[in-house]
Amino acid sequence: MVAHILRLKLALLRNGLRRSAWQVVALVLGVVYGGVVLLLVVGGMAGLSVADESLRQPVAVLVGSVLVVAWWVVPLLAFGLDSTVDPSRFVTYAVPRRDLLVGIALAGLVGIPGVMTVVSAVAVGGVQWHDPLGLVAGMVGALAGAGVAVLGSRAATTVALPIVQRRRVREVLAVAALIPLALVGLVVNRLAGSVHVDMDVLDRVAHVLGWTPLGAPWAIGGDVTARAWGLAGARLVITVASLAVIVIVWESAVARSLVNPPHSEPAGRRAGLGWFGRLPATPVGAVAARSLTYWIRDPRYALSVAFVPVVPLVIWLLDRDGSNLVAVGPVTAFLMGWSISADVAYDGSAFWTHLAAPLRGWVDRAGRVIAAATLGVPTALVFTTASAFVTHRVAVLPALLGISLGVLLTGYAAASVVSALVVYPVQQPGESPFQTKQGASAAAMISQIAGWLALVGLCLPEVVLGVVAIRTGSLPLAWATLVVGLGFGGALLAAGIVYGGRALDRQGPALLQRILAFP
Amino acid sequence: MPTPPDLPDPTGPVDAGAAVPALRLDGLWRRFGRKIAVAGISLDVPAGSFYGLVGPNGAGKTTTLSMATGLLEPDAGTVHVHGRDLWAEPVAVKRLLGVLPDGVRLFDRLTGEQLITYAGLLHGLDRDTVAARTADLLTAMDLRADASTLVVDYSAGMTKKVALACALVHAPRLLVLDEPFEAVDPVSAANIRDILHGYVASGGTVIVSSHVMDLVQRMCDHVAVVAQGHVLAAGTVDEVRGESSLEDRFVELVGGRVTGEELAWLRTSSD
Structure with missing residues (x-):
């Protein structure tokens, strides 16, 4: 035996x-x-x-x-x-x-x-x-x-x-x-030089x-x-x-x-309607409420939220004198903006709920962006402001804010389009995040890389302007960065929601089929 | 057994005359890779009928119903709901449809109450209506006590019931239910049948897929038998089954019975 x-x-x-x-x-x-x-x-x-x-x-x-x-x-x-x-x-x-x-x-x-x-x-x-x-x-x-x-x-x-x-x-x-x-x-890398083993x-x-x-x-x-x-x-x-x-x-x-084989245990309970009771009773509000609930309750989203405070830590660990901390705001904004790029894949086959409802694509897109922004905008604001204080760059804070918010809005725009075009296998809710999914196709990789490149390219106006403002310490340029970041980023976001929405209207059933075909 | 409360009536008047079917499938085709799942299915589901769709595993029932509800684009053919082309004007037509697909997930990190609310709000209902109907549906499905439990922690039968509630919340004119009774306990199934019969009596139309012939024979007034992507027979239940039971007629149409002779060793007397 x-x-x-x-x-x-x-x-x-x-x-x-x-x-x-x-x-x-x-x-x-x-x-x-x-x-x-x-x-x-x-x-x-x-x-x-x-x-x-x-x-x-x-x-x-x-x-x-x-x-x-x-x-x-x-x-x-x-x-x-x-x-x-x-x-x-x-x-x-x-x-x-x-x-x-x-x-x-x-x-x-x-x-x-x-x-x-x-x-x-x-x-x-x-x-x-x-x-x-x-x-x-x-x-x-x-x-x-x-x-x-x-x-x-x-x-x-x-x-x-x-x-x-x-x-x-x-x-x-x-x-x-x-x-x-x-x-x-x-x-370990950070501490290696400094600790003497006694x-x-x-x-x-x-x-x-x-x-x-x-x-x-x-x-x-x-x-x-x-x-x-x-x-x-x-x-x-x-x-x-x-x-x-x-x-x-x-x-x-x-x-x-x-x-007495182990069995699933008593159930999670939540009283009341949660976000559904607080956000407007419209389809956009409902999509946002559902996404927000998931941001908190679904470990896959909770994981990306949990990683946010890690960003400044990593930047600090990589750079000992701390001047690079000024990048904390934009980097956080970049990651948070891109975080919804696999949203439909994360829904898994539950995405049918949206397909079966008389829901236009842009409503779906807008709701998800609102949910992500509810977390992303305050985080970007706080991180950027804090990093400006820590690095003694309060004078050019508008430039930093312009970069961060511009990157964040552009990120939402790009992610709204990408997630309406491409799905790839991801962890389904309840699976261990340790299991890496096989079969992430070349197309998925290419779409990620292309999306990142497009995102970087689209952020260039406010980033270039902001860097110049910070280097020269010019206050007018700093304010101009904020205006460009919000204006250009906002326009891109609107375009992203409309274009991503149209793509979803066209592609929705095909996306669901691809999700269902994943192993 | 809780009495089914008043459920929202199907909105709008029933079409004048039965001329316009609630659902008309015309020459639907769908291929997955090299496998043809649905090979030219045409069906008329009369308004106000309780329609059963039966077939062996892999017959193309789910694929057909997916195409009839906007979840899967057909390679060819058209879908008309109360005379309106689903794939030409999806948003408008989906308002008329209530859908319960099989083999898909739900947004199961929501509570049962939240999930029904979500479905109602997606269909554009206002807050008060959604709240009232959610409460009614939770009672009707006997889910009151589990309203604030996450759907992921529901049993299979409870999950079916909450999904059915989601399909009903906006008072659709046509209900498309894929295997609605699978894993549902007998008491709940009886309650659900009452709800569906009441819905049909008030002018709604239901199409259900199932492979429980007995259930279909007792519950439905119309039936279609599909196998290998084709309709083998369709009409009223009495027309299709003729003199025999629906199950016998089904086996006769579909074929594929094997005798139990090969498993002689399974007889306990053999040792």
């Missing part, structure tokens, strides 16, 4: 690869990435084993602890990463529970993360190769540590499954997880970790090498106890989930 589950896992991998060439590309990339990380880990451990003796144990404990934490936490955040051999999928089969658990645990080692973990663990355990007894103890500890990681991961996902399956929780987790992931690289701190952290289930297995080798039998015994007890607790918790969670 265990062999069966392993074979199943391999078959799933193979069939996944057969389904699409992109899966193969993803696998190759994964292997390359994993290989590089492995080289770093193994190389690092090899270096460590010939370096200062006092470093060996703390670093081994730290690296091992990171490995365990990664296994425990990542699957929870990125839910759906690997649920191919989830216990709940075996509910209808008469598989003995022990076999099921062993099979699933081993299946967790099939694949890139599993192989990386085993090799890394062996490398960490091998640090103590100078002392034969230490090496043996280190290897045993490392394998136990890998067990804590893999079994703990399974236990965590099984226990968390009923919670994580609640729609709201999953959505919040998914959004919350993406932002730190996106920022990690930048923050060996004492490292030592103390490792010392504490060594008494937890995270670090204890990795410390055994060092203790044995030092012939500290008492310490080694204590850590062995911690390790074995942790493994036992994990197995018991997991087993009971699986037992529960087998007889």
